[in-house]
Amino acid sequence: GSVSDMLSRPKPWSKLTQKGREPFIRMQLWLNGELGQGVLPVQGQQQGPVLHSVTSLQDPLQQGCVSSESTPKTSASCSPAPESPMSSSESVKSLTELVQQPCPPIEASKDGKPPEPSDPPASDSQPATPLPLSGHSALSIQELVAMSPELDTYGITKRVKEVLTDNNLGQRLFGETILGLTQGSVSDLLARPKPWHKLSLKGREPFVRMQLWLNDPNNVEKLMDMKRMEKKAYMKRRHSSVSDSQPCEPPSVGTEYSQGASPQPQHQLKKPRVVLAPEEKEALKRAYQQKPYPSPKTIEDLATQLNLKTSTVINWFHNYRSRIRRELFIEEIQAGSQGQAGASDSPSARSGRAAPSSEGDSCDGVEATEGPGSADTEEPKSQGEVEREDAPRPDAATSAAAAPGEGPAARSSAPPPSNSSSSSSAPRRPSSLQSLFGLPEAAGARDSRDNPLRKKKAANLNSIIHRLEKAASREEPIEWEF
DNA sequence: TTGCAGTCAATATC
């Protein structure tokens, strides 16, 4: 009965408890041929039976931490063939613990650390030692991710940042060697981690890697080594290029990949990066506040008015929505960590896609009432932009109810944007910009009024109600999970 | 088709 139920109505991963996930992990392992059959397909190597495949996954982690784990592990791996549910689950469990615990490592390992992306990060001279691919390939990390328990992404990034800064290690190096990501991505990730339950499998990967790295007793040394080697390689190259009288040779720091080929011809192919002018951004923001999900027509209009490509406008809206959403996440986390727990799973966020429903009403209402002066209006402004636009936000819950809807939305096609209004608001731009991307200042302002969590919850409720109403009016049967 | 997640990589800022 349970099986039938599970097969016909599987819950999304994010809704499952640890225990609830276990059957799916089993299924996945089974699908991979790792359960029930003897041999692990990908990892190949020695390890025969399934159980071993699972336990072998632990190795990279294990080395980083836990001595106590060694017992279960060995015991598990001792029982060769029997891939009884018992043992299998046991290993899954211990794996889980391993990823979870930032335990103080015991002994250095040689290989299995930071599972390395398959690309050769550092330059030519790969150190014979550190990071790279332990025997565990990408699949392994994916399995790890799949089996990983909920990780505290915020905490992880916090610790990573600490370690990096304490040891004067750069994001670029860390990203390229440990995460397989570029500097920009790392920066973004560290500054705005999403809560675990919001992440896709792929999105969780860097966090698992970070956790593994944190667990690695030699993490810092290894990175330092890398740094040294990079420097060496760089110096070497520089010298040789100088003596070669090759004037150009860009100082492509250690990482050879940075400029794969000829820099010259590429220049021509590259299309210049679009940089939106402040007024344009301002106009787009205004448009967004009126309609977070503009119709193609609106987009067209906007593009024409601003003299931008429609694709640029589309991209801008996508990026803006998604970035605002992320701001929201951290706020939730921060609010949650300040006191209440469980905030991270708020429905608003949970409902995923920044509910189109939240659009018009929430932000517009506020924007509409926004007046330049009074303390009342001023505050909602800076905060409002951040919080409200995307998902129904706290204040929106109150103000939006009254003002929302038609007003602004109706006017959407004629975004006050372009010139007139944008210029008038120009002086205020800095603050709104800052608040938009969650700069501390904005947070401060918010704090003064505080109880964000409460507000958010109110907003969530408001959003749910609103969406229900919408759904009702549409007569579309919609399933809601609260 | 549309929206989103995740990323890259150019550019801005510190």
Added chain:
DNA sequence: GATATTGACTGCAA
């Protein structure tokens, strides 16, 4: 030089 920002792109899902 390191880090932050942000426009664009890819791949996936509904």
